[in-house]
Amino acid sequence: MIRVLSAAAAATLLLASMGCGSRGAEERAPSPLSEGATRWALRMSPVPPVPADPTNRHSEDERAAELGRRLFHTTALSKGGEIACATCHLEEYGLADGRTLAEGVLPLERHTPALWNVAHQRWFFWDGRADSLWSQALIPLEDPLEHAFARVEVARAIHADDELRASFEEVFGPMADFADLERFPPYARPVPEDDRAHQLAREHARRRAEGDASARPHHEHASSSGFYHPHQRSWDAMSEADREVANGVFVGVGKALAAFQRRARAASSPFDRFVEGLRAGDASMMAELDPLALRGFELFVGEAGCIACHHGPLFTDMEFHDTRVPAVPGAPEDDPGRARGLTSLAASEFGVLSRWSDDPEGPAGDKVRFLPRHAHHSGQEFKTPSLRNVALTPPYMHNGAFATLEDVVDFYVTREGARPSTAPGETILRPLGLGAGDRAALVAFLESLTDETFDPELLAAPR
Ligand code: HEC
Ligand code: HEC
Known part of the structure; x- marks a missing residue:
């Protein structure tokens, strides 16, 4: 019995070695x-393997990815507490949402892209207005149509949630006292020029000029719409040091979300x-x-x-x-x-060349530094x-x-x-x-x- 078995085993071995040895040019299937x-x-x-991202020193940190998992799925980081990243990037729709146009707190004007292999991308969004995966994540959080939150509120929400806070502090160290409303007023954020609110303000100003009494008056401010957004007012009221602290948490949120999204591999x-x-x-x-x-x-x-x-x-x-x-x-x-994407990119506070990058001098910046050389974008x-x-x-x-x-x-x-x-x-x-x-x-x-x-x-x- 033993002899039979070993003979069979020997035959198998022989066949296998013949298979390997003779898989030369003539036997390869064409x-x-x-x-x-x-x-x-x-x-x-x-x-290829997911590339390292030196602009995000937490990109390959498993604890940051697990924090990112929580942040991606929580609705705590949105106005009204109903929207998460996962509301629009759902596993059952291939990390998109199956809709023609996305819907956050309000309807959006673009379709939700899937996130497969997203950590390999060079530019983010349909118009490439973000130059890193971590800075991309900060935009939906403050977009009035998506999460409609503000960075100080993001930090406050994490601080107020025991699990999120523990997970955050494990990666980024102790948080400041974001419960202190004197230091960290709700809804404080710098409001970018292309914010929807400015468009609305211009619209209201136009209607007021035409004698429409229902149009809302706004406070004067040096933005192009002449509208001093209350979020901007709260932001301006904070100390320089506290603004820095809030920005630091906000950037950390983006970096953890990026670490998590590296897992979306196809x-x-x-x-x-x-x-x-x-x-x-x-x-x-x-x-x-x-x-x-x-x-x-x-x-x-x-x-x-x-x-x-x-x-x-x-x-x-x-x-x-x-x-x-x-x-x-x-x-x-x-x-x-892309034409507007380039303008937004230039105005971004959190680009790969900014001090918020963990490698501002590094090669990731080349695509931005050399951008003007191939700015042929039109149409x-x-x-x-x-x-x-x-x-x-x-x-x-x-x-x-x-x-x-x-x-x-x-x-x-x-x-x-x-x-x-x-x-x-x-x-x-x-x-x-x-x-x-x-x-x-x-x-x-x-x-x-x-x-x-x-x-x-x-x-x-x-x-
Ligand atoms: C309301 C739906 C909605 C929510 C909520 C949302 N997204 Fe998106 N996401 C979109 C849409 C729409 C785009 C494309 C927008 C554009 O190009 O202008 C997009 C683009 C992206 C991209 C760029 C992908 C690429 O290939 O360029 C990434 C990454 C991403 N989202 C991650 C996130 C993360 C992380 C969150 C949570 C912080 C989030 N999204 C929240 C709808 C959403
Ligand atoms: C000139 C460059 C170019 C060529 C050539 C091209 N594509 Fe595309 N493709 C694009 C761009 C850009 C988009 C996105 C367009 C948009 O969203 O407005 C796209 C979108 C797509 C999409 C949609 C993907 C999604 O997730 O929304 C598919 C599918 C696709 N292309 C397949 C093809 C096929 C098949 C061909 C050949 C018949 C082709 N493409 C030729 C540039 C190109």
Whole structure:
């Protein structure tokens, strides 16, 4: 019996070693793709490890990520206590919300993007108005349409919640006494020039000028709208030192949220197994990508020209383009996209070049330092989204104009409904002569970019 077993074992070993040893050039399964497409495929997988972020010294700290988990899921950091980051970035909608346009405390004018592999991005938001993941997080917290909170109130809410406070202090050290209303008045924040409140104030001023008695008068202030926002007034009333303390907590919140969002990884899809098989010459792994999706990839990098902007392991060039997506009700037709994003970026207090960065002199700043050299932005340009997990996150585009991937592909193929051009350039997108079969193939390929192995526990609410 023992002899039989060991003979079988020896045979298995022999077979295995033959398999390995002889997997030379002649026995490798050939690529089912064209030569050009094979080269592209090898460049688009695997997704590299999440890059370090030296501008956030807590980015790889597990305790900061766990604090980030609490902050991401709590509704305590919003006016009325109803909105969390997770209200709009939900696991069941692929870290987006399934809506055309987002809805926070008030309706927004843009669609919620998914957060897959977000820590690999260079610019954040559709218009790239944030240059780091941690500074991105600070914007929804104070946006009157989203969390509608103020940084002092953020700090007060954390201070007042035993669990949040303990978790925060574990990472960032003892908090100041934010319960002291004399030092830390509620709702204190510097109100940026592009704040919705200023637009409303200008609107009220215009109506007052036209004799509308219901329009609210406002106090004079040196903002362009002439409106002294009560949040700004409270902020100005604080001591310099306390403003610094409040900013420090606020930045900490952003850095913890960034550490948490690094976990949103999509890296193991049928396409990735296919490419792994391609490298190994392993036919059974290559077979994980079905023939329709294979044909779709061939089109994606070939005739359909998608690769011009959706390249690299994230399927994005991380840049901005005007694809002339049609307008939708509720969103402005003339959203200036990247052009305004650049203005907001320049006005940001928390950029990667600011003293709030943990590496202000470092390489992360290069993209900002050299920005003027490639500021060719005109028209209505938006960031090329990553296509990983794209099948999980309808609707699509910065304004949610398309309900399905079929609709997106039809738009690229026919260009029907494309907004007229407002700027020269972007001649890449011309109607494509692709029939129904080709379109189905492109959709099948996009669907092959879904990671079915992700563990949702990583991003779930704390227990
Ligand atoms: C009301 C819904 C809503 C809430 C609440 C919300 N977001 Fe978002 N998020 C959006 C929308 C909409 C955008 C795109 C806005 C834009 O580009 O102007 C966005 C963009 C982002 C981005 C940029 C992604 C990219 O690829 O550029 C990140 C990261 C993000 N949100 C994280 C967060 C975090 C962290 C919070 C909580 C502090 C949060 N969001 C709260 C709707 C929301
Ligand atoms: C000129 C660059 C460019 C080319 C070429 C291009 N795209 Fe895009 N793609 C973009 C940009 C920019 C957006 C976002 C546009 C917006 O939101 O207004 C986008 C959005 C998308 C989206 C929506 C993703 C989401 O999460 O909302 C899909 C899907 C997509 N593209 C697939 C394709 C396919 C398939 C092709 C080839 C037929 C293609 N793209 C060609 C730049 C490009």
